[in-house]
Amino acid sequence: MSGLKQILFLTLHEKRDVALAVFFGFLAGVAGVALLASSGYLISRAALTSQMTILIVMGACLKLFGLASALSRYAERLFSHRATFTMLSNLRSSFFEKLSPLAPGIFSHYRSGDLLARIVGDVESLQNFLLRVLYPPIVLLLVFLSTIFFSAYFSMGIAAVIAIGAFLTVFAVPAVFAMRQRTIHNAARASRASLSTESAELLHGFRDLKINQRLEQKQQQLEDFSGDYGSQQRKEGLEENLSQSVNGLVALLASFFVLGLGAYFTAAGELDGLYLAMLVMISLGAFENVSPMAAFPAHFEENRKAASRLDEVAPAAPVLKGDGQPPQWPFDITLDNINFTYRGEERAALTDISLQIEPGTKTAIVGPSGSGKSTLLQLLLNILEPDEGTIRLGGRELAELDQEKVWESMNAVLQENHFFFGTIKSNLLIANESASDEQLEAALSQVQLAELALSMKVGEKGQNLSGGQKQRLAIARAIIRRKPLWILDEPVSSVDSITAKAIYSELFSSGKDESFIIVSHDLTALSQMDQIIVMDGGKIVESGTYDSLMQKKSYFYELKQIEKDVFA
Known part of the structure; x- marks a missing residue:
């Protein structure tokens, strides 16, 4: 994890943009939940009252929450992407600063194609660290805490169901799939490195392979590596789709339990029926935000492995080199x-x-x-x-x-x-x-x-x-x-x-x-x-x-x- 710690350190260099991205992401999430909640309340209130004042106010709230959600989402994307691009720039600069003192001796330890795959592919993979790994759990946790506290005012039972659903979708399901995907991602990264290395060797040695009539054999090897990489990518895609399906299923089940439990409490007189639709819509709105967590295991493992591969080439501790000036000529x-x-x-x-x-x-x-x-x-x-x-x-x-x-x-x-x-x-x-x-x-x-x-x-x-x-x-x-x-x-x-x-x-x-x-x-x-x-x-x-x-x-x-x- 030392590699990811270094990436986290570089990301938090842009603490202002990161904080603003989290803040506006939280506002966008809460505004989205509030939009659905107010629509649910408006439906129930419209069925029970003829007072236009209340309906006009609720209609205005719908427009306000919709506008706030759109503007907050735009600001969140602006600051999060700006922080990401700045982090990538800092990462490339810091990685090159660590790599430069190791050259040219590093080529005795790593093949040029493998180095190219790390410098380009692994660095590019880390663009998802803030957007897909660091940022979503924080924002979701804040949104769910706000939702749970608000729901608890009306029904502790429904708040507990939302809390359990939040735990499953934000922590439990992603953790299970993160462990499942670790082996798949390791194989995919190794396959990509092999494909990059073999491609570089084919290009550099094309003339010699052609002269010695080994070009077709080398091309077949390259096609085999390409096929293996494609197979690993398909496995990654299937696993990610399964993660999204399971996470979505858990979210819908949580909303279903909110509806069932709310109906029971309403029938038992423990919950005012006016708020049932609102609470159901709150659960739907809150769990609508968990879709990024379905991709969290894949992105986390990809970023962890990419950071580890970069750290393996250029460790966080700088290579100590002398800084003295050579003696003036003549010298022995x-x-x-x-x-x-x-x-x-x-x-x-x-x-x-x-x-x-x-x-x-x-x-x-x-x-x-x-x-x-x-x-x-x-x-x-x-x-x-x-x-x-x-x-x-x-x-x-x-x-x-x-x-x-x-x-x-x-x-x-x-x-x-x-x-x-x-x-x-x-x-x-x-x-x-x-x-x-x-x-x-x-x-x-x-x-x-x-x-x-x-x-x-x-x-x-x-x-x-x-x-x-x-x-x-x-x-x-x-x-x-x-x-x-x-x-x-x-x-x-x-x-x-x-x-x-x-x-x-x-x-x-x-x-x-x-x-x-x-x-x-x-x-x-x-x-x-x-x-x-x-x-x-x-x-x-x-x-x-x-x-x-x-x-x-x-x-x-x-x-x-x-x-x-x-x-x-």
């Missing part, structure tokens, strides 16, 4: 006894990693796939946090520094880089909005992409670019930032060796006093590096300069020999 980077294991895995990704990177030096991190090179870079970028050990920039712990400020001090090019639908220019300007066309063209020339015009269209995710063009465009984007610390993860793995050497030459010549940390499988051109870190199995097996490692004739030397034999 120190890793001391770093250990890290991915969530859900038994094997450690990094074990006892310790190294020192001096400012203005070029460091290469090499080793076979799965040796922990990319994980190490993600720790340096503060995307991941080590289980043990410390990372320091200029003597200050990385965990104490503002994550975004750390990123601002670096030129980071990871293995996968996102490109937005637009142009070459718009994608480059992401790094530096104030860069001129001349600077953009110079950056393209440095990465051997001078042939690309700045106005060239770029498809979504760079689909019209080759792998090598994407990598070089990502490097060009980093060049425009012109930060003194470079972190490059396989920056030219899809580029031919001649072009790769030219790019490295441009980077090193233009950044003589800058630091470079490069992860690479390619062991060529490492002679320019000041330090080479060799990793295997999540550990540093050796380190040193190119010449010293070759003279040792150990692990790095063996890798070079293998590379030489392969490309000989």
